[in-house]
Amino acid sequence: MKELFIASANAHKIEEFKHMLEPLGYKVKCLNDLPKLIDIEETGETFEENAIIKAKTISDQFNIPCISDDSGLEIDALNFEPGVQSARYLGHDTSYDYKNNVLIERMKDQTNRACRFVCAIALCVPGSDPVVFRDTIEGTVATEIVGKKGFGYDPIVYYEPFKTTLANVSEEQKNSVSHRGKALLKLLEYLNENPI
Numbered sequence: 001m002k003e004l005f006i007a008s009a010n011a012h013k014i015e016e017f018k019h020m021l022e023p024l025g026y027k028v029k030c031l032n033d034l035p036k037l038i039d040i041e042e043t044g045e046t047f048e049e050n051a052i053i054k055a056k057t058i059s060d061q062f063n064i065p066c067i068s069d070d071s072g073l074e075i076d077a078l079n080f081e082p083g084v085q086s087a088r089y090l091g092h093d094t095s096y097d098y099k100n101n102v103l104i105e106r107m108k109d110q111t112n113r114a115c116r117f118v119c120a121i122a123l124c125v126p127g128s129d130p131v132v133f134r135d136t137i138e139g140t141v142a143t144e145i146v147g148k149k150g151f152g153y154d155p156i157v158y159y160e161p162f163k164t165t166l167a168n169v170s171e172e173q174k175n176s177v178s179h180r181g182k183a184l185l186k187l188l189e190y191l192n193e194n195p196i
Contacts (some may be wrong), residue, residue, distance in 0.1 A: 001027040002196060007054035007068035008038065017067070019082045019182075024191060026075060034062065042084070047071060050084055051122035052130045055164050059124035065196045067187065071119040071180060074102065075141055076111040077089075086153070100145055100156045113140040115157060119179040121187050125196050133190065135182035139166070 002028040007016050018028045031038065040057050044050035047070040054068035072086025082089035082099075090099050107113060116136045123131045139157040147155050147167030154167035159177070166174050175181050 001025055001030055003027045003064065004061075004196070005033070005058055006030050006064040007058050007066055013069070013177040016175075016180065017184070020188060023094050024188065025189075025195075034058070036175075042070070044070075044084065047084060047118050047120035048122070048132045048134065049072075051120045051123070051132060053082070055122040055124040056130060057127055063126050065123070066126045067121060069119055069121040069180060071117065073115060073157065075107070075115040077102075077112045077114075078106060081091050082153075093160045096155075098144075100153060102104075103141065104144065104154075104156060107141045109145075110141075111161055115139055115141050117157065117179040118154075121183045123187060123190070131190065133186035135179050135186065137166075137179045137182075143187055175183050 002025060004021060005027060006014055008014060009031045010118065011183040014028065021028050036060065038058065040054050042053060044053055050058040050070035051068045054070070055066045058064070059066040066109045070084065072083055073085055117139045118136050120129050120132055120134045124131065131151060137159065139159045140160040142156045142165050145155040146165040148167065149171065150167040155165055157166050158164065162169050
């Protein structure tokens, strides 16, 4: 079984990748499995750049294939904020309740409420150029926080086909349309045709 590292220590994300990649014959490992702890600074200006920075750092340093994703929320009327700063928006330790309330307040007079979750997944294999897979889920900014499921900005992203926010549906429903799920499918198609 071929080893494929994920530049993440997020248990939820690792499980999602394992679920998709292990049937293809990949043993999924994560940052906790590396011989030493590594701290990677995300200095990119796009989701793609940050995903490449993380995957390439580990791939180069340990000479192993590595994938990494970077994701976040873009709101058109706010100049695509929070964007790549989604996790660190308004301070790294700020609760999402606070972030969501601030965004709803900032959007109260906006007529264009379009927004999207973006996910970019980078694959770095030693000796090859990085490959990136990007996808989105399009929505609108809700006028109030709705739903207790999901995490992050899910309670303020209204998804028209579900007629509610992404925090107000089951995880299965959300995953069926999620930005990460769709980007991951593109990665799987690529690995089917270009096994590492």
